[in-house]
Amino acid sequence: MKIQGRMFIWLAVFILAMAVVYGVWSKEPVGTTALFLSFGLSIMIGYYLAFTARRVDTGAQDDKDADVADDAGELGFFAPHSWQPLSLAIGGAIAFLGVIFGWWLMYFGAPIILIGLFGWVFEFYRGADQNQ
Template sequence: MKIQGKMFIWLAAFILIMAVVYGWWSKEPAGTTALFLAFGLSIMIGYYLAFTAKRVDTGAQDNKEADVADDAGELGFFSPHSWQPLSLAVGGALAFLGVVFGWWLLYFSLPVLAFGLWGWVFEYYRGENQNQ
């Protein structure tokens, strides 16, 4: 993760320089704003990857003498039967359709989005307040 973090931080620095040059040269607010937002997204991802790389073990991608097979194995836990992404997709589609057809459609999409997000966050909750 160290390499990916450094790549995103350098990308963020490049985008910041280009945003300043573009804003100074073109005086166009939409593109300048988009570049500054891209800088913000890149720096967030780079900081997260760099911060996480300090807390986890060194992976095969950080070792220059590693083979491809060294990174084989389990990558993590992925829910095999979750319906929550479907409800989030339906709610997101309704929300974007609300922009097209009318903002009144958000009244129907926001509860669907809230239900899907709530279900996804607490799908595997195993805390002290859970009923068993």
């Protein structure tokens, strides 16, 4: 993860330089603001990855002599059959249609999003009395 942190930090430096150059030459506030916000997002991601890389073991991507097979193995736990992403997608689609057709559609999209969000977060949660 060290290399990803460095990549995002260098990307942030490049975006900052381009934001300054773009702002001076174009004098256009919207694009300049977008570039400065992109700089902020890149530096946050780069700092997080660099900070996290100090606390975890070095991975195969940090070793210059590593093979592709060195990074094989379990990547994490993923829900095998979850309907919650579908609920979030439908609710998000209705909410974004609300921006186009009318904000009243948010009244239908927001509860679907909340149901999907709470369902996904608490999908594998069991209370203290149900662990037997």
